[in-house]
Amino acid sequence: RNLAIFCIALFSLGEWLALPGALNGWLALAAAAAVFNLLNDWHIGRALLERWALMLYSVYWLMALGYAALGVALLFGEISTSAGRHLLTVGAMGVSILAVLCIAGRTHSGYALDTRRWVPVATLSLVLAALLRAGSGLPGMPAQAMILLAGLGWLGAFILACRYLGPVWLRPRPDGGLGCEEPLDEHTAGSGCRT
Structure with missing residues (x-):
């Protein structure tokens, strides 16, 4: 983990200092x-297939693919750096934000985690949006259609989040808790899953 943080920081510094493309590529x-x-730490069997673990696991995949695409683009120039940047922003950052909204946003509002299907649908929508947007720059691809579909996927994911999380955030906590406390009453907190 420390090596990953160091390498990401070094690459970011290289970008900021506008170091030569080949160096930044490496x-x-x-x-x-x-x-x-880092993904080796996640290979723990069936538990990885649980929605929250899989959601966070996809963030690391999108990060790794994003940096790999940036490296290939900077070293060989065959593809645009846009592909890597979109995997990092639309993909890794987008899924990370969605995860925080779904996990911390609900629990700090006094509700249990939402087990409905919209969460994996929204996550998959963001992952596909990132892959479509990254792939739109490849030769021979229908770029405009892929960009449009990527935009709709991103928009759809956050519309779902607003639809299902907005009401939770706008009403009083069902457990009487204050601020960012975890749900105080599991029975009351779980009732939020049916709203």
């Missing part, structure tokens, strides 16, 4: 390799 590939190595 730094991006080092960041990708370090993040891919």
Whole structure:
């Protein structure tokens, strides 16, 4: 984990200092390799297939693929750096934000985690949006259609989040808790899943 943080920081510094493309390319590939190595910690069997673990696992995959795409683009120039940047922003950052909204947003509002299907649908929508947007720059691809579908996927994911999380945030906590406390009453907290 520390190596991944170091490599990502080094690549970010190289970008900020506008170091030569080849050097930044190797730094991006080092960041990708370090993040891919982090994925080894996640291979724990069936527990990985649980929605919350899988959601967070996809963040690391999108990060690793994003840095790998940036590295290849900077070293070989065959693809645009846009592909890697979209995997990092639309994908990794988008799924991370959605995860925080779904996990912390509900529990700090006094509700248990939401077990309805919209959560994996929204997550998958963001992952597909990132992959479509990244792939739109490849030669021979229908770029405009892929960009449109990626935009609709991103928009759809956060519309679902607003639809199902907005009411939770706008009403009083069902357990009488204050601020960012965890749900105080499991029975009351669980009732939020049916709203």
